[in-house]
Amino acid sequence: MKVAVTVQHAGHVHFFKHAIAALRRRGHDVRVFARDNEASIELLEACAIEYEVLAGESDSLLSLAATQGVYEARLLRRALAFEPDVLTAIGGVAVAHVAPLVGARSVVFYDTEHATIIRRLAFPFADTVCTPDCFRDDVGDKQVRYPSYHELAYLHPEAFEPDEAILDDVGVAPDDTAVLVRLGDWSSSHDVGASGIDDPADLVERLEADGAAVLLSTEGDLPDGLESHGFDIDPGRFHDLLSAVDLYVGEGGTTAAECAVLGTPAVYVSDLTLGYLDELEHEFGLVRNCAGDDTASAVDAAVAFLDRPAAEFRRRREDLLAAKSDPRDTIVEQITGTPAGATASADPVETPAKHTG
Numbered sequence: 001m002k003v004a005v006t007v008q009h010a011g012h013v014h015f016f017k018h019a020i021a022a023l024r025r026r027g028h029d030v031r032v033f034a035r036d037n038e039a040s041i042e043l044l045e046a047c048a049i050e051y052e053v054l055a056g057e058s059d060s061l062l063s064l065a066a067t068q069g070v071y072e073a074r075l076l077r078r079a080l081a082f083e084p085d086v087l088t089a090i091g092g093v094a095v096a097h098v099a100p101l102v103g104a105r106s107v108v109f110y111d112t113e114h115a116t117i118i119r120r121l122a123f124p125f126a127d128t129v130c131t132p133d134c135f136r137d138d139v140g141d142k143q144v145r146y147p148s149y150h151e152l153a154y155l156h157p158e159a160f161e162p163d164e165a166i167l168d169d170v171g172v173a174p175d176d177t178a179v180l181v182r183l184g185d186w187s188s189s190h191d192v193g194a195s196g197i198d199d200p201a202d203l204v205e206r207l208e209a210d211g212a213a214v215l216l217s218t219e220g221d222l223p224d225g226l227e228s229h230g231f232d233i234d235p236g237r238f239h240d241l242l243s244a245v246d247l248y249v250g251e252g253g254t255t256a257a258e259c260a261v262l263g264t265p266a267v268y269v270s271d272l273t274l275g276y277l278d279e280l281e282h283e284f285g286l287v288r289n290c291a292g293d294d295t296a297s298a299v300d301a302a303v304a305f306l307d308r309p310a311a312e313f314r315r316r317r318e319d320l321l322a323a324k325s326d327p328r329d330t331i332v333e334q335i336t337g338t339p340a341g342a343t344a345s346a347d348p349v350e351t352p353a354k355h356t357g
Contacts, residue, residue, distance in 0.1 A: 020049060031084070128144055178213050184252055197249075199295050
């Protein structure tokens with residue numbers, strides 16, 4: 001088969017990297033098309049995945065619309081030349097629009113209920129919409145529900161082995177209680193009108209007062225007065241850090257879920273709710289969801305998590321892994337229409353990376 005994979009964020013690279021490798025091992029011709037956005041290109045290079053850049057970043061909803069138009073037009077031209085059997089993506093606005101124009105099938109993966117713009121532009125045109133079984137909405141006959149989370153596609157224990165030594169590299173002593181606080185930038189189309197941590201300085205101060213060593217990560221500049229809490233690591237080691245810290249408090253839903261599947265408790269602070277985070281809270285006790293305008297509740301949730309033994313969260317993670325499947329096989333099966341069989345090596349791909357502008 002000929003398969004076109006599109007990625008617009010670093011998280012999309014993580015989600016598809018093992019499936020790309022598995023498809024290529026099975027002899028399929030896989031082309032990867034990307035937007036230069038949120039470290040996506042850096043991660044493609046790190047994973048040695050061949051790709052072609054079709055568009056760059058955007059800094060507003062208006063520029064996002066323009067960038068999306070360029071991205072879709074260029075994807076259409078590449079697809080007409082490549083003649084793929086399947087186009088696939090997370091969100092999938094471009095692939096859902098381009099696939100019928102080139103006689104291909106579109107397979108869209110998604111897990112974000114509040115992303116109404118993306119859903120309205122993609123779902124009606126997609127052939128298959130794959131969602132975790134905790135996705136709250138009914139997409140109709142084209143929906144395929146599977147018992148897992150996006151994050152397990154790259155953080156399942158058979159796909160990822162963390163390096164706990166990462167704490168030394170960020171200046172955290174072995175006996176310290178390490179808390180990672182992460183702030184978002186709220187510029188995505190699905191974040192319009194939402195908010196998260198209302199007073200980062202107050203949150204950090206309260207966590208420190210409880211004895212925590214606080215690491216601060218942002219998608220932009222560090223807030224004034226909190227620069228000393230910043231750190232610098234290779235982006236490819238971020239998941240090592242999520243596994244090594246004792247707690248995560250932040251505005252990113254994906255990061256909260258990544259922590260949960262790694263066995264690190266997470267406090268998600270946002271006005272936006274997500275089906276997978278609700279399930280991770282109520283079914284597995286690995287996440288606490290807090291409103292964005294209530295720092296006190298977030299601190300209380302953080303302290304409650306830190307008061308419990310780490311072994312408890314390891315047991316909760318084992319319960320999660322027993323209940324959920326490894327989604328790597330699901331990705332391959334939905335793309336090819338045939339069973340994936342046993343998932344092979346977690347190595348992303350063997351060929352050297354290259355790119356074109």
